Every structure is written in C-alpha cells, then in structure tokens.
Amino acid sequence: MLMKVNLVWVVAGLGVLWCAPVSLAEVAQPAARPASVIPVQIPYNAPPEPEFPEVQQATPAPEVLSEKELQRAEALLPLLEGRQELYVIGEFVHLGKPVVPVLVKALKMPGSRLRYNAIETLSIIKDPQAVPDLLDVAKDSEEATRVRAHALRVAVRLAPLEALPALQTLVKDPADTVRRAVAFESQHVRRPEAVSLLIDLLGDPEKYVSITARDSLWRLTRRGGPPHDWQGSTHEQRIEWSKEWKAWWEEALKNRGAAPAKPPSGPVS
Numbered sequence: 001m002l003m004k005v006n007l008v009w010v011v012a013g014l015g016v017l018w019c020a021p022v023s024l025a026e027v028a029q030p031a032a033r034p035a036s037v038i039p040v041q042i043p044y045n046a047p048p049e050p051e052f053p054e055v056q057q058a059t060p061a062p063e064v065l066s067e068k069e070l071q072r073a074e075a076l077l078p079l080l081e082g083r084q085e086l087y088v089i090g091e092f093v094h095l096g097k098p099v100v101p102v103l104v105k106a107l108k109m110p111g112s113r114l115r116y117n118a119i120e121t122l123s124i125i126k127d128p129q130a131v132p133d134l135l136d137v138a139k140d141s142e143e144a145t146r147v148r149a150h151a152l153r154v155a156v157r158l159a160p161l162e163a164l165p166a167l168q169t170l171v172k173d174p175a176d177t178v179r180r181a182v183a184f185e186s187q188h189v190r191r192p193e194a195v196s197l198l199i200d201l202l203g204d205p206e207k208y209v210s211i212t213a214r215d216s217l218w219r220l221t222r223r224g225g226p227p228h229d230w231q232g233s234t235h236e237q238r239i240e241w242s243k244e245w246k247a248w249w250e251e252a253l254k255n256r257g258a259a260p261a262k263p264p265s266g267p268v269s
Contacts, residue, residue, distance in 0.1 A: 061096040069095070073102045080106055080121070081114035089121050097127045104133040107151075112144040119147065123154040131159045135166045138178070149181040156185040164189050171197050176206040183209055187216035195220055195249060202242035203235070210238050217245070 062069065073095060079088040092099055103125075106118035119137070122130045137143055138152035152170065156163045167189065170182050183201045186194045198220070201213035211230050218224055225248075228241050 058094075061094055062098065065095065065098045065102075070102060073099050074105070077102070077106045077109065077118075078114070080117040081111045085113075085117055089117060089124070092121045093124050097125060097129075100125060100127045100130050104130055107133055107137050112147055115143075116147050116150060119150050119154055123157070126158065128159045128162070131155045131162050134158075135163060138166060139169065141174070145175045145177045148175070149177050152178065152181050153185055156188055160189040161191070164191060164193060168193065168197055171200055176204075176209055179204060179206070180209045180212050183213040183216055186213075187219045190220075192253065199242055199245045199249060202245055203239040205235050207231075207233065207238075223248070 065073065073092070076088050076091060079085065092103055100122065103118055103121060107115055109115065109118075115137070119134065122134065134151045134155035138148050138155060140148065143151075152163070152166065155166070163185075167182050167186055170178055173179055173182070179201065183198065183204075186198050195217065198213045198217045202210050202217075204210045204213065207230070210233075214225070214230060225241075225245060228237070230238070230241075233241075
C-alpha cells in the first residue's frame with residue numbers, strides 16, 4: 001500500500017516538472033501583439049503669398065539736360081569731396097552720359113580727393129567721351145600720383161586703343177606707380193604694340209613693376225618664358241631676361257603670317 005502511494009506521488013511530480021516550462025513560456029509571451037502603424041498623409045495648406053506695397057519707380061534719367069539741371073550739376077561739383085560725396089556721386093550717375101561734359105570740369109578743380117571721386121564717377125557712367133580728359137590727367141606730372149594712375153586705369157578700360165599712345169608715353173614716367181599702372185592695364189590692349197611696351201617694362205628698375213609686366217605678358221601671349229627668380233632678381237638680371245623676351249617676340253612677329261609647322265611624324269592611328 002505504501003509503495004502504491006509513493007508511486008502516485010512520483011508520477012504526479014514528473015507531470016508537474018514536465019508541464020512547468022510550457023506554462024512559464026506561455027506566461028512570458030505578451031497577451032496581444034502590437035498593432036501595425038500605417039503612415040497617413042496629412043493635408044498641407046500652403047501659406048498665403050506675402051503682399052508687398054507697390055514701390056514707386058525712380059524717375060528716368062533725362063536724355064538731354066535742361067539749363068536748370070546743368071546749373072544744378074555744376075553746383076554739385078564741389079560736393080564731390082566731403083560728407084555728401086557718395087550722395088553726389090549717385091546724383092551724377094543717375095543723370096548719366098549727358099552730365100559728362102560738366103563732370104570733367106571737376107578734373108581741374110582743387111582737391112585731389114575731389115578729382116579722384118570725379119574719375120571714379122566717370123568710370124561708373126562708362127562714357128568714352130571722357131577719355132581725352134582722363135588721359136590729360138594721367139600725363140600731367142604735376143598731378144597726384146594716385147589720381148594719375150586712376151585716370152589712366154579708367155581711360156584704358158573705356159577705350160583701350162585710344163589710350164595706347166598714352167601708355168607708350170608713360171612707360172618712362174618717373175613715378176613708379178604710374179609705370180605699374182601701365183604694366184597692368186596694357187593687358188587690356190590687344191595690340192602688338194602693347195606686347196612691346198610690356199617687354200620694355202620687364203627691365204624696369206622697380207621689381208614690382210617688372211613682375212606686373214611679366215604677369216600681363218602671360219595674359220596677353222600665354223607664354224611663361226624661361227624659369228627665372230623674378231622675386232630675388234637684380235636690375236641687371238631683369239634687363240637680360242627682357243632681351244630673351246624681345247628675341248622671342250621678334251621671331252614671333254616674323255612667323256606670324258607663316259603656316260604652322262607640320263608635325264615630324266604622322267598621327268597615331
């Protein structure tokens with residue numbers, strides 16, 4: 001009897017041990033799976049277009065100045081130097097090309113800043129009729145150097161071919177700042193004469209003038225020349241190097257109209 005009771009308890013214990021892992025696994029599982037998320041497009045309403053007030057248009061520049069406008073322009077000339085100089089420059093620029101004959105009068109008025117601002121105004125208006133007056137300023141040895149250089153710069157930009165004789169004259173100018181302006185602005189003159197005067201400036205006593213001429217030569221001819229130490233060069237060296245450029249240029253002028261040389265061998269097929 002005792003053995004039967006023990007056997008029953010053994011069987012019951014094995015049943016409990018067999019069913020326990022299954023029960024724990026069932027308990028560990030969540031009660032329900034989470035619902036899947038479905039993306040939904042939200043309606044988009046564009047913001048309203050901004051409303052700007054109507055801007056009043058500026059008065060168009062006159063094609064011909066009246067007598068009253070000419071008198072007003074002449075009265076504004078002394079104000080090119082002072083606290084209102086930017087406003088006055090804007091007034092002249094608004095009047096445009098018809099005011100150029102009045103504006104060139106400022107080139108002979110006292111005050112280097114006034115004359116400089118007049119030249120700057122002419123460069124903004126961009127009227128070639130002012131080039132002869134600008135070249136007169138550039139060639140005036142009594143004028144301030146920075147004013148001369150600026151006048152030459154603007155004249156070359158407005159009419160390169162018309163300014164070429166002045167460039168050739170100013171190559172030997174005593175002011176090195178003017179010679180540097182010649183060396184820089186000559187790149188805008190697409191003429192053989194400009195190359196020749198730049199080669200002359202390669203032997204300039206001032207190193208920075210010579211280096212500027214070399215850079216302008218490269219822009220005009222796309223020839224770098226033999227490698228030389230221009231930064232550490234002496235005046236004598238620059239004179240010798242200018243002779244190399246001169247020989248190359250004379251040869252290039254001779255062969256300018258000749259047909260290009262044929263390659264030594266045929267093209268690679």
